Amino acid sequence: MSEQITRSQLGFSRHFGEHETLILTEEAVDFLSELVVHFTPSRNRLLADRIAVQQKVDQGEFPDFISETDSIKKSEWKIRNIPTDLLDRRVEITGPVERKMVINALNANVKVFMADFEDSLAPDWQKVIEGQINLRDAVNGTISYTNESGKIYQLKPDPAVLICRVRGLHLPEKHVTWQGEAIPGSLFDFALYFFHNYRALLAKDSGPYFYLPKMQSYHEADWWSQVFSFAEDYADLPRGTIKATVLIETLPAVFQMDEILYHLRDHIVGLNCGRWDYIFSYIKTLKNHSDRVLPDRQSVTMTQPFLSAYSRLLIKTCHRRGAFAMGGMAAFIPSKDVQRNELVLNKVRTDKELEAKNGHDGTWIAHPGLADTVLEVFDKALGSRTHQLDVMREEDEEITAQQLLEPCSGERTEEGMRANIRVAIQYIEAWISGNGCVPIYGLMEDAATAEISRTSIWQWIHHGKTLSDGQLVTKPLFRRMLNEEMLVIQHELGEQRFSAGRFTQAAALMEKITTQDELIDFLTLPGYQLLA
Numbered sequence: 001m002s003e004q005i006t007r008s009q010l011g012f013s014r015h016f017g018e019h020e021t022l023i024l025t026e027e028a029v030d031f032l033s034e035l036v037v038h039f040t041p042s043r044n045r046l047l048a049d050r051i052a053v054q055q056k057v058d059q060g061e062f063p064d065f066i067s068e069t070d071s072i073k074k075s076e077w078k079i080r081n082i083p084t085d086l087l088d089r090r091v092e093i094t095g096p097v098e099r100k101m102v103i104n105a106l107n108a109n110v111k112v113f114m115a116d117f118e119d120s121l122a123p124d125w126q127k128v129i130e131g132q133i134n135l136r137d138a139v140n141g142t143i144s145y146t147n148e149s150g151k152i153y154q155l156k157p158d159p160a161v162l163i164c165r166v167r168g169l170h171l172p173e174k175h176v177t178w179q180g181e182a183i184p185g186s187l188f189d190f191a192l193y194f195f196h197n198y199r200a201l202l203a204k205d206s207g208p209y210f211y212l213p214k215m216q217s218y219h220e221a222d223w224w225s226q227v228f229s230f231a232e233d234y235a236d237l238p239r240g241t242i243k244a245t246v247l248i249e250t251l252p253a254v255f256q257m258d259e260i261l262y263h264l265r266d267h268i269v270g271l272n273c274g275r276w277d278y279i280f281s282y283i284k285t286l287k288n289h290s291d292r293v294l295p296d297r298q299s300v301t302m303t304q305p306f307l308s309a310y311s312r313l314l315i316k317t318c319h320r321r322g323a324f325a326m327g328g329m330a331a332f333i334p335s336k337d338v339q340r341n342e343l344v345l346n347k348v349r350t351d352k353e354l355e356a357k358n359g360h361d362g363t364w365i366a367h368p369g370l371a372d373t374v375l376e377v378f379d380k381a382l383g384s385r386t387h388q389l390d391v392m393r394e395e396d397e398e399i400t401a402q403q404l405l406e407p408c409s410g411e412r413t414e415e416g417m418r419a420n421i422r423v424a425i426q427y428i429e430a431w432i433s434g435n436g437c438v439p440i441y442g443l444m445e446d447a448a449t450a451e452i453s454r455t456s457i458w459q460w461i462h463h464g465k466t467l468s469d470g471q472l473v474t475k476p477l478f479r480r481m482l483n484e485e486m487l488v489i490q491h492e493l494g495e496q497r498f499s500a501g502r503f504t505q506a507a508a509l510m511e512k513i514t515t516q517d518e519l520i521d522f523l524t525l526p527g528y529q530l531l532a
């Protein structure tokens with residue numbers, strides 16, 4: 001057990017080496033400490049509220065629009081303003097805050113780079129601290145990187161606009177404590193990125209911009225609004241300097257989009273369809289509803305009625321309030337095989353064409369190799385415009401709770417179940433080894449996509465579903481497949497890679513969380529205990 005260092009009102013379990021000293025400066029820690037003291041108790045209450053809301057759904061209620069906020073929904077108002085450099089977001093690349101990736105992403109043919117401390121980052125201490133250094137150097141324009149073969153990476157002129165995605169409210173930063181408890185990871189990421197970069201960002205006519213993940217209610221939006229206002233006052237900045245885009249990626253939040261925009265109206269510039277977490281949240285929120293069990297993962301596409309309704313309602317809600325409606329991530333990544341790559345580009349193109357047609361103002365890509373294809377789709381849809389805030393489609397006028405909760409059609413197959421097992425094990429193994437985003441079977445896998453794989457199986461077991469060949473999904477069947485799929489993974493990856501990895505630990509975690517009666521909230525919570 002390492003010795004605790006006390007700074008300001010916070011305890012640090014890690015020695016302050018060269019990197020920590022750069023980021024955890026006395027002034028930055030004072031600011032972080034102020035935020036933690038002011039906002040941790042209310043953050044804890046918000047997490048308790050999530051449990052209370054879920055209990056009602058578990059007892060049979062369905063999530064729904066709420067009447068207590070009718071005045072917000074019925075009245076006409078707009079969000080405050082959108083800064084000039086956020087008026088064209090037609091293609092945004094995302095990626096973890098690793099040094100080479102940060103440079104490649106900022107140099108990609110995109111408008112925005114979403115630098116990620118969340119779904120694509122396994123937040124071990126070193127990565128989190130280095131991530132802050134990487135972003136600070138990127139903002140200052142001094143970032144560079146030399147790879148093993150001597151290739152030098154540097155920023156090109158006119159890099160993409162930077163937006164930082166902080167960890168979700170549920171994730172702790174275990175290496176920093178306040179009153180004996182781990183502090184919220186979201187405050188850690190927000191405080192340090194804001195503190196070290198706001199001056200340089202504003203000096204170049206940009207600003208401290210954030211993506212906020214996994215929000216579940218407008219009360220959480222209000223909490224963030226207070227955090228932002230506190231930070232602005234602390235730094236003596238005008239109200240509305242900090243700007244945020246909120247991911248609508250939980251089932252509860254889709255019913256409160258107007259309210260989220262309203263409570264963050266000084267600070268918000270848009271909403272984003274975080275489709276993968278949204279699917280995961282649909283499974284998790286409706287976990288006791290046996291008629292809402294999902295089929296194989298590949299059947300759950302944006303053309304499913306419940307996902308189409310979600311995307312169209314988000315666009316309609318945003319445009320009415322003058323906010324950007326950002327599309328989500330197609331998980332296909334480029335392949336070195338020319339034929340396979342053609343297929344990938346076609347799939348991504350089709351997905352993005354649907355988003356652009358529905359009225360999204362821009363979208364996400366996971367890899368620079370997709371930029372040109374997606375840019376072409378949005379260039380065509382936007383024409384001379386930089387966004388399509390003007391789009392209000394008549395056919396989307398009435399989107400109901402029933403549509404948002406529509407059951408999802410498709411088969412549950414043995415191959416689908418086995419694929420879920422292989423993906424979940426390989427992803428968990430990568431995550432507990434410190435890698436939060438990996439290519440698996442030609443798809444980008446991150447914390448959100450892997451959650452779908454592991455919760456699908458839990459749900460199939462829990463509700464005693466049968467596979468298309470008539471097999472009943474049970475714990476013994478799952479355990480047998482888990483053992484068999486471990487052998488498949490071992491064969492696919494080779495003995496050396498397999499034995500050097502943490503596959504046994506990953507499989508043990510997968511076995512535990514899939515067979516226990518309670519569906520655990522987030523894979524990354526027990527995963528974090530296995531991370532440095």
Ligand SMILES: CC(=O)SCCNC(=O)CCNC(=O)[C@H](O)C(C)(C)COP(=O)(O)OP(=O)(O)OC[C@H]1O[C@@H](n2cnc3c(N)ncnc32)[C@H](O)[C@@H]1OP(=O)(O)O
Nearest residue numbers: 094095101104105119120276329366367437438439444448
């Ligand atoms: C559900 C959600 O939350 S989505 C948002 C979170 N997910 C993400 O951000 C996904 C980000 N993407 C990635 O991490 C990667 O693309 C992966 C892991 C999926 C695939 O990575 P790799 O296997 O390394 O891809 P590949 O070998 O084809 O990379 C080729 C080059 O592109 C770079 N690259 C790939 N993806 C990215 C990216 N997202 N940003 C910047 N550079 C990238 C690689 O660093 C590599 O650079 P190099 O040639 O200079 O060495």
Ligand SMILES: O=CC(=O)O
Nearest residue numbers: 274275276277448
């Ligand atoms: O964060 C994005 C998602 O799809 O989840």
Ligand SMILES: [Mg+2]
Nearest residue numbers: 119274277448
């Ligand atoms: Mg997500």
